[in-house]
Amino acid sequence: MTITLDSLTKRYDELVAVDALTLRVEPGETYALLGPNGAGKTTTVEIMEGIRTPDVGTVTVLGLHPTKDRSELQQRVGVMLQEGGIYPGARTAEVVRLFRSFYRGARPVAELLELVGLSGRADALYRNLSGGEKQRLSLALALVGNPEVVFLDEPTAGMDPAARRATWLILENLKATGVTMLLTTHFMDEAERLADRVGILHHGRLAAEGSPDELIGSTGLVRLRTTRPVDIIRIESIFGTPVETDGDAYLIQAADPLPGQFAALTEWLAGENNLIQELRVGSGGLEEVFLGLTKDSADG
Amino acid sequence: MGDRWPTALWEQTRMELLLTLRRGEAVLLTLVIPVGLLLFFGSTGLFDITVEFLVPGLLTLSIISSAFVSMAIATGYERKFLVLKRLGVTPLPRWILIAAKSVSVAVIEVVQFVLVAGIAVLALDWEPAFHVGWGAAGLALGTSAFIGSAMLLAGTMRAEATLALSNGLYVVFLGLGDVIVPIAALPAALQTVARILPGAPLAAVMRGAASGAEVGSASVWSLVLWAIAAPLLATRVFTWQER
Numbered sequence: 001m002t003i004t005l006d007s008l009t010k011r012y013d014e015l016v017a018v019d020a021l022t023l024r025v026e027p028g029e030t031y032a033l034l035g036p037n038g039a040g041k042t043t044t045v046e047i048m049e050g051i052r053t054p055d056v057g058t059v060t061v062l063g064l065h066p067t068k069d070r071s072e073l074q075q076r077v078g079v080m081l082q083e084g085g086i087y088p089g090a091r092t093a094e095v096v097r098l099f100r101s102f103y104r105g106a107r108p109v110a111e112l113l114e115l116v117g118l119s120g121r122a123d124a125l126y127r128n129l130s131g132g133e134k135q136r137l138s139l140a141l142a143l144v145g146n147p148e149v150v151f152l153d154e155p156t157a158g159m160d161p162a163a164r165r166a167t168w169l170i171l172e173n174l175k176a177t178g179v180t181m182l183l184t185t186h187f188m189d190e191a192e193r194l195a196d197r198v199g200i201l202h203h204g205r206l207a208a209e210g211s212p213d214e215l216i217g218s219t220g221l222v223r224l225r226t227t228r229p230v231d232i233i234r235i236e237s238i239f240g241t242p243v244e245t246d247g248d249a250y251l252i253q254a255a256d257p258l259p260g261q262f263a264a265l266t267e268w269l270a271g272e273n274n275l276i277q278e279l280r281v282g283s284g285g286l287e288e289v290f291l292g293l294t295k296d297s298a299d300g
Numbered sequence: 301m302g303d304r305w306p307t308a309l310w311e312q313t314r315m316e317l318l319l320t321l322r323r324g325e326a327v328l329l330t331l332v333i334p335v336g337l338l339l340f341f342g343s344t345g346l347f348d349i350t351v352e353f354l355v356p357g358l359l360t361l362s363i364i365s366s367a368f369v370s371m372a373i374a375t376g377y378e379r380k381f382l383v384l385k386r387l388g389v390t391p392l393p394r395w396i397l398i399a400a401k402s403v404s405v406a407v408i409e410v411v412q413f414v415l416v417a418g419i420a421v422l423a424l425d426w427e428p429a430f431h432v433g434w435g436a437a438g439l440a441l442g443t444s445a446f447i448g449s450a451m452l453l454a455g456t457m458r459a460e461a462t463l464a465l466s467n468g469l470y471v472v473f474l475g476l477g478d479v480i481v482p483i484a485a486l487p488a489a490l491q492t493v494a495r496i497l498p499g500a501p502l503a504a505v506m507r508g509a510a511s512g513a514e515v516g517s518a519s520v521w522s523l524v525l526w527a528i529a530a531p532l533l534a535t536r537v538f539t540w541q542e543r
Contacts, residue, residue: 049389074391085386087378089322090315101311102390104304145391 001060002027002149002180003048008057010043010204017043018054019204025197030171030181032191034290035201041184042082044201045153048182049079061149075104078147080138082154082184088127092118092137095126096144103145112140117166131158139167143174150174152183156190168193188290200290222252225278226269238264249278308392312400317407319374326370329470330408334358334365334416341480342424349480351426355416356506357479362412363442364473364499367405369466372450375401376462379454384540405443417510428510435509437520441527442502448530449498455538478503498526 003025010018018040025031033041046052048059050066050073059066064073086095093109100106113119116136121129129137135158142150155171156164171194175181185191191198192212200208200215208215222239224230225248232243235250239261244251254261262281269276320326338358341349378384387397420426453462475481476490477499483491494500495518504519 051385051389071391071393074389077389079386079389081382081386081389084382086381087315087319087383088381089319094315094318098311098315099390101304101308102392104302141386 001025002029002062003031003182004058004060005044005048006058008044008047008054008059010040010047010052010054017204018047020057021201021204021206023199023206023209025180025182028175028178028180029196030175030183030194032195032198033182033184033201034186034188034191034198035184039201040204041201042153043204045151045182045184049077049151050074075145076148078142078145078150080135080142080150080152080155082157085138086126086134086141088125090126091123092126092129093122095137096140099141099144105146106144107146112144115143115170116140117163132160132163135159136163136167139170147179149180149182152181154184154186156185156187164190221280222254223278223280224250224252224265224276226250227275227277228272230269230272230274234268235265238268305393305396309396309400309403312392312396313403313407316374316400316404320370320404320408323370323374326374330362330366330370330412331415334362334412335419337361337480338416338419339423342420351420351424352511353482354480355420355426355428356510357477357503358416359413359438359506359510360442360477360499360503361474361479362416363409363439363502364446364470364477366408366412367443367446368450369470370408371401371405371447372453372466373459373463375450375454376457376459379540380459380542382541388540402443402447405447406439409439409443429512431509431512433509434505434515438502438505438509438523441505441523442498444528445498445502445523445526445530448527448532448534451534451538452530455534455540458542473497473499476500495522498523498530501526 001024003023005021005023008018008021008023009016021040021044023031033044035041043052047054048061048066050070053067061073062076066073090098093113096109096112100109109122110119113122116139118133118136118140121133124133126134126137135155139152139155142152152171156167159167168190171181171183175194181194183190183194195212197209197211198215199206223246224235230250232245232250235243235252239252239254241253244253262279266276320330338354340346341354342351375384417426417428421428450466453465457465473479476483476486476494476497478494479499483494483500483503486494501519501522504513504515505523507513508515
């Protein structure tokens, strides 16, 4: 195991930020922590990075202790903070040059700037970079020391769509070289695209965990709306699963609905002269899973 | 870090110096004001201030401006902008960061000393009687006391408060630091305050360094106490991130 968290708990006064969290990340795996604001994502990552210490529980990264083995661990780990962290008055290339001096076998400045698409901004002051450029410089700094593990706290926040896709490509290439990645994100598409496994964090606990496919499959839904109310028992008999209502819509809990079942449904409704206003199959993706699991959260 | 630490120390010191030179207010504070005060009072002779009194006073002000005010503001904003937090998740050991900051301050102090003493000799006919021992002691103890005090502010307060307070204290030291106004000219109550703060004791040591004046043991002990207590207290209360 590259990362292990066991019964991790962290409180800020009365607020329990992380609540008995246990988690495993395997070598070479990309693990995404997904959750609404205040779910405990950043606290969890910062405990793994050694910035914060847990009240209860144990953490290992590459078999090492984040604070006791700090000097050895930091050589092998790359970190991208959620924001800031760079001298506003320093130039892009100067910052990379400084960070290179901290690591054994660091990557050359020009190569790193090329990688994140900042070659043309080498002499720009950090404070004059756009939000996306700042994020990309921060990513370059996470990769300076050829890390075995990378922690990325909302790596594409503030990026335009083109920069986001470019960053995904960088991370996918990194993943292909066997680097273990742990990222937090608000973006479902990011988690779906990059992560081997996703943990949905809610009130400091894992509300769900699995591959994106598993999570999406676990809430396979058929959503039906019609002009007039229908007989629920009839729908249940067609699909062989329970049916719930959501306002004027019917939610059919069918993970793998068959074409014949839809044929039977539409034929029956046609016979009733009841018009279909909406019929959606499957999940809208992780977003639906996420919203379903975290809907009690006001700030979600 | 292993055998990489000299490279890291050099690069970190280089960054500290580059950033200081890019901050206009730091250059104003550390170089322009001491030289400006020297030329103004040295050439006008206002308030009967002699060059012999002025030079060690301005060497004291130089140490206060670079080791205290400039360092407090820079570190306060590095903390606010999470630079200290980010450096904490690199292999850079804390002692190298502190050493780099100290070396960068020492480099600026040497430039300040050369400028102030050089201009005093060349333009104001100052005849120094250097006492290298007192000079080294003043530089080392004064720098330690004032960097320690800078870290005490920068590591416990918001950056804006550190900025305001350190600038305010600069003015206080200008008045109570035996820099331009002789401490004997102050009202008795202010004299007591001035002797408790580290400015006047440092000025006394610098007078010993620049003109061979006798240095009172109370000044030496006061400065030694500040030089030990301020950094020690700073390491205990410093937090790397604003709350």
